[in-house]
Amino acid sequence: MYAFDFTRPRTIDEAAKALGAEDAQALGGGQTLIPALKQRLAMPSTLVSLSAIPEMQGVCRADDGSVCVGGATPHAVVAAQAAGDFPALADLALNIGDPAVRNRGTIGGSLANNDPSSCYPAAVLGTGATVVTNTRKIAADEFFDGMFTTALEEGEIIVEVRFPVPRRAAYAKFEQPASRFALVGAFVAQYDDGVRVAVTGASEDGVFRWAEAEKALGAEFSADALDGMAPSAEGMIGDLHGSPEYRAHLVGVMTRRAVAAAG
Amino acid sequence: MPQVSMTVNGKPASGDVEGRTLLVEFLRENVGLTGTHVGCDTSQCGACVVHVDGRDVKACTMFAAEAEGAEVTTIEGMGEPDGTLHPVQQAFQDHHGLQCGFCTPGMVMSAVALLEKNPKPSEAEIRDYLEGNICRCTGYHNIVKAIMAASGQDVGRIAAE
Numbered sequence A: 001m002y003a004f005d006f007t008r009p010r011t012i013d014e015a016a017k018a019l020g021a022e023d024a025q026a027l028g029g030g031q032t033l034i035p036a037l038k039q040r041l042a043m044p045s046t047l048v049s050l051s052a053i054p055e056m057q058g059v060c061r062a063d064d065g066s067v068c069v070g071g072a073t074p075h076a077v078v079a080a081q082a083a084g085d086f087p088a089l090a091d092l093a094l095n096i097g098d099p100a101v102r103n104r105g106t107i108g109g110s111l112a113n114n115d116p117s118s119c120y121p122a123a124v125l126g127t128g129a130t131v132v133t134n135t136r137k138i139a140a141d142e143f144f145d146g147m148f149t150t151a152l153e154e155g156e157i158i159v160e161v162r163f164p165v166p167r168r169a170a171y172a173k174f175e176q177p178a179s180r181f182a183l184v185g186a187f188v189a190q191y192d193d194g195v196r197v198a199v200t201g202a203s204e205d206g207v208f209r210w211a212e213a214e215k216a217l218g219a220e221f222s223a224d225a226l227d228g229m230a231p232s233a234e235g236m237i238g239d240l241h242g243s244p245e246y247r248a249h250l251v252g253v254m255t256r257r258a259v260a261a262a263g
Numbered sequence B: 001m002p003q004v005s006m007t008v009n010g011k012p013a014s015g016d017v018e019g020r021t022l023l024v025e026f027l028r029e030n031v032g033l034t035g036t037h038v039g040c041d042t043s044q045c046g047a048c049v050v051h052v053d054g055r056d057v058k059a060c061t062m063f064a065a066e067a068e069g070a071e072v073t074t075i076e077g078m079g080e081p082d083g084t085l086h087p088v089q090q091a092f093q094d095h096h097g098l099q100c101g102f103c104t105p106g107m108v109m110s111a112v113a114l115l116e117k118n119p120k121p122s123e124a125e126i127r128d129y130l131e132g133n134i135c136r137c138t139g140y141h142n143i144v145k146a147i148m149a150a151s152g153q154d155v156g157r158i159a160a161e
């Protein structure tokens, strides 16, 4: 690692100020950033830890019924605290990585990183959640901008994510056997006004909504409604873990599993 | 250099660290507790697992400065001062849950964290919890057996196939 200064502010305002410095970077749980620093893939002047800001911790229920998750909340805390109000989200968090990773890795870090195989982006896009930053609110459909790219500006902090709670929902993940990230993961959520389906792990453009499945499930919410359906293999990721055709097939399978699990 | 202070195994520990000093480096080099091992240094193997404020974390993927003010427990803090082993450590010995022993500190720290949350885990739950702990020697079987035994459960049922 190159040397850098370290600061651990107590408020969002202090953090935003610290992040205004040239080449300053936010530190969430460090589960992605620390390995990147070790490989000298990043050279921040200062790391601004977000772990000691009470306003950015924990899960709560807002007045409008949505579930709010603080931007620096570790996955294990989401798994525990969202279990009652939004079990599909708790279940997704509980299946990220391993226990020690879940005790450090945070929702804000996961979303800011937007790894094409990570789990949270599927829940955020699959519910049409709102990403709240220190300066604005960003709709899920505007937030993800292709692999490892988001709408976040330099130094912008994800302080909270607001999830509208679906009538029913589930996340189904086909694990890449070595990393346990999603080889393909599908998040399905049913609302009074329609169904949303978001898929991670599969596309070269990162997380995406599968419009065809949303339409079919809007007409009839059952795994059978997706019988034989799969998106085109064009633009799907092909690597040693699976070909584009294999991933496209898995999208159909995992979406049907998610619908079945949502009940 | 900034100062960092924490409690390690019940005793105050402080020292000057760089921003980039990892918790595992602070424990091994500043505090002199070399029971916490570094296997992969890339958050895959779990040899470096310690408890920070009661939560199991990989000390190779956390900065020392992030543990400011925290209560840290390492493998050295598991046994009694007179050398009596923690029940999980004793079970690893009784059931041959180690061969070279390199992974063992992390295995024990993860197992203790599991049993605090789930005092009677099933075999599947144990295997699932140890997903982030890699052992090159044992084939895991006796590790799982040791954790079953430490939680007061019958290990006959999981005899080697």
Ligand SMILES: Cc1cc2nc3c(=O)[nH]c(=O)nc-3n(C[C@H](O)[C@H](O)[C@H](O)COP(=O)(O)OP(=O)(O)OC[C@H]3O[C@@H](n4cnc5c(N)ncnc54)[C@H](O)[C@@H]3O)c2cc1C
Binding pocket: A025, A026, A027, A028, A029, A030, A031, A032, A033, A034, A050, A071, A072, A075, A095, A096, A097, A098, A101, A104, A105, A106, A107, A108, A109, A110, A112, A113, A117, A118, A119, A120, A156, A157, A158, A159, A179, A180, A181, A182, B043, B044
């Ligand atoms: C062994 C292992 C297995 C894993 N398995 C999975 C898995 O199965 N599924 C999955 O989805 N993920 C998985 N992960 C990723 C992990 O869950 C973390 O979510 C991820 O590493 C990023 O979160 P973090 O808090 O650690 O962020 P960091 O590593 O601290 O930061 C990542 C990036 O986000 C920025 N950032 C951090 N917080 C914020 C914020 N609040 N606002 C703005 N920017 C911010 C940082 O500047 C940095 O650029 C795994 C990781 C490991 C090490």
Ligand code: FES
Binding pocket: B037, B038, B039, B040, B041, B042, B043, B044, B045, B046, B047, B048, B049, B058, B059, B060, B061
């Ligand atoms: S040394 Fe920390 S996980 Fe391997």
Ligand code: FES
Binding pocket: B097, B098, B099, B100, B101, B102, B103, B104, B134, B135, B136, B137, B138
């Ligand atoms: S006993 Fe040798 S690595 Fe586990």
